[in-house]
Amino acid sequence: MVISKEAVLAWIRAFAAAVEQHKEYLTELDAALGDADHGANMHRGLQAVLDRLNGVADRDIGTILRTVGMTLVSSVGGASGPLYGTFFLRAGTAAGTKMELTADDWLQMLEAGIRGIVDRGKARRGEKTMLDALGPGLDTLKASLQEGQPLNEALRRSAEAAREGMEATIPMLATKGRASYLGERSVGHQDPGATSAYLLLQTAAETWTAGA
Amino acid sequence: MKKLINHPERVVREALEGLAAAHGDLVRVHFDPDYVYRADAPVQGKVAVISGGGSGHEPMHTGFVGQGMLDAACPGQVFTSPTPDQMVEAAKQVHGGAGVLFIVKNYSGDVMNFEMAAELLEAEGIRTASVIIDDDVAVENSLYTQGRRGVGLTVLAEKIVGAAAEEGYDLEQLKALLERVNANGRSMGMALTSCTVPHVGKPTFELAEDEMEIGIGIHGEPGRQRMKLKPADEVITMLFESVVKDLPFQAGDRCLLFVNGMGGTPEIELYIAYRKAKALADEYGLQVVRSLVGSYITSLEMQGVSLTLLRLDDEMIRLWDRPVKTPGLRWGV
Structure with missing residues (x-):
């Protein structure tokens, strides 16, 4: 099984749709921990992405994802803009001029994208951020592929690990970003960044395993 | 919610249109990307002082653009950091060949977006320096948190450093002065x-x-x-x-x-x-x-x-007293 360029485009569209669907929920989560704008900002950025996606739809996967990244950087604002923007820029660079992806390509792209988030945000896992969903998602993808699981099964497990990682942010103490100002009061709330990051991996799994 | 607005999504844009209409003698407003800049920019040979942040804190920062304070301000959406393309375009518009100083409040979004802007400008050969303001004692500082927030001191810092830039301080001198203001x-x-x-x-x-x-x-x-x-x-x-x-x-x-x-x-x-x-x-x-x-x-x-x-020290007092002519702060002119 390979991931076609069309599937990559479908993933971005599915991510935009999921964020639109959960816009209010993301904002509610952010109201408890930050400044109540995560849903609106991500939605605005992804709508801008959809506007530009058709213009690059016949290009290679690297170009498509870098366009997504630059668009998010210039339209989301907040911390999510540079973080998601850097994720897609690095993942796009890792994809290069490919027109379809193998399981190993996707693993390397995800790894590069997450490294970009670490560089930009200077965060580590366990600090109640999007890394807490993406990190387990990456680990599980890698482990599943190594033990010989087919890609669609590895993607499902990866999304499931991201969901567990997202839920595991509830009891965490925030030490990065605006939520860190709350100190102990950040405990007991699910992190909005981890939630949108789960949607990112969940839509990838759902889109790419559909019919598989 | 009762607010004197037309539409929630047009708040920032319409406020900027109003600022331009009211203070066209002092500032100009550029849209897409959004930034406010001095009407007489670029001032040749002067370091350009640029700040920015989420909207909703007015008059900071857009109201502090003008002679003796900021060369440009980049407003984000309400309570949301501006994006790097705003800072990059603003810097290109106002820089007078002596570099660009960014005054950044310590919020993760602001810090990351200004950092990306600085990287992009350096790649284009425009020198930048950035200082992060973090004066809020309500937040305990620690290696493991974002650290203290930038609040009221930002206003004073923009005035003092803006006056120094107007006097011809170079980029290194301005950075050192700004760090001193932040430390005190x-x-x-x-x-x-x-x-x-x-x-x-x-x-x-x-x-x-x-x-x-x-x-x-x-x-x-x-x-x-x-x-x-x-x-x-x-x-x-x-x-x-x-x-x-x-x-x-x-x-x-x-x-x-x-x-x-x-x-x-x-x-x-x-x-x-x-x-x-x-x-x-x-x-x-x-x-x-x-x-x-x-x-x-x-x-x-x-x-x-x-x-x-x-x-304050003697230098800060002198700079505080220097003329300033912006929509939000004005004396000595």
Whole structure:
């Protein structure tokens, strides 16, 4: 099984749709921990992405994802803009001029994208951020592929690990970003960044395993 | 929610259109990407001083663009950091060949977006320097958190550094001055009511009729403590003591005392606050040689107040007194 360029485009569209669907929920989560704008900002950025996606739809996967990244950087604002923007820029660079992806390509792209988030945000896992969903998602993808699981099964497990990682942010103490100002009061709330990051991996799994 | 707006999504744009219409002699407004810049920019040979941040804190930063203060300001959406393309385009518009100084408040979004902008500008051969303002004593600093927030001191820093840039300080001198201002200033705020972000439509936090939040941030982030409302003098004493003990300010220090309104506090209450803060400064033996009272760094319609103390030296006093001609701050011209 390979991931076609069309599937990559479908993933971005599915991510935009999921964020639109959960816009209010993301904002509610952010109201408890930050400044109540995560849903609106991500939605605005992804709508801008959809506007530009058709213009690059016949290009290679690297170009498509870098366009997504630059668009998010210039339209989301907040911390999510540079973080998601850097994720897609690095993942796009890792994809290069490919027109379809193998399981190993996707693993390397995800790894590069997450490294970009670490560089930009200077965060580590366990600090109640999007890394807490993406990190387990990456680990599980890698482990599943190594033990010989087919890609669609590895993607499902990866999304499931991201969901567990997202839920595991509830009891965490925030030490990065605006939520860190709350100190102990950040405990007991699910992190909005981890939630949108789960949607990112969940839509990838759902889109790419559909019919598989 | 009651607000004097047309549409939540057009708040920032329409406010910028109003700023341009009202102060066309001082500033110009560029849209897409959005930035406000000095009408006489670029000033050749001068370091361009640029700041920015989420909207909703007006007059900071857009109202501080003009002679003797900022060369450009990049407004984000309400309470949301601006994006790197805004800072890059603003910098190209106003830089006069002597580099660009970014004044950045310590919020993760602002820091990351300015950092990306600086990388992009360096790649194009424009020199930049950045200083992060983090004066809010309500937030405990630690290696493991984002650190202290940038609040009231930002206003004073933009005035002092803007005056120095106008005098011809170079990029390194300005950076050192800005770091010195940041090292000598401390702030803390409180709120009586929440604020409502227009596109969210409901209050950012809930505060009962008889409660207040001590140590509030300028986006309605919770502070140190929620408690029963107390008389103004007791509230100001709590803020003042937290601020003065943090640096610590010491007897004999020459200071600027800044009492700031959060947007929904009438000036009459700000002067009640100033009266008490000045009395406390006298008790501590501080020499308040300069003052500022008014709503300069706000949180939309939040009711509340913040106190900022800045320890001054001769150079800072001279620069504070220099002429400034912006929509939000104007003297000596």
